[in-house]
Amino acid sequence: MECSCLTCAACGWRTLCNPAEGAARLRLVGLLRRAGDPDPAIVGELLREAAPRMTCPSCKSIGLTAKSAAAEDEELDDWQAAILCEACRKPIPTERLEALPSVKRCATCQKRAEAGHTDDEPDFCPRCGALMELRVSRGSGLTRYRLFCTGVPACRST
Structure with missing residues (x-):
């Protein structure tokens, strides 16, 4: 049973869909017939194809992204392992962390701080x-x- 993860790039909304929920979402956009149980692999593939035409239930913007749950888990593990910049809260590149293990800011924020621009704090x-x-x-x-x-x-x- 393959699950898919739908994500909105605009607001960050995210949900995990099992094949039955994915089929229901595909029926809403007119890609599956109402009768029958489609193959879970087909549902996952159709979700990845149709996601850019789907509307986010949170912010109502059009254009979701769909990934398999396994790929999403790998990506989340990478994100959780990342060290975030204390100023902009974005991940610090691994190359910078390898060179300077105790660094707390990304290169851009460090340059701004050294130049005296601390208005973002x-x-x-x-x-x-x-x-x-x-x-x-x-x-x-x-x-x-x-x-x-x-x-x-x-x-x-x-």
């Missing part, structure tokens, strides 16, 4: 450690925008 609440969010305050003038704590429950730190 978020502010954290001094009381609870949650992210701070820039919002419009009730006042006017130069102090119209202030940082507010986004912690749950908010610690009312500004």
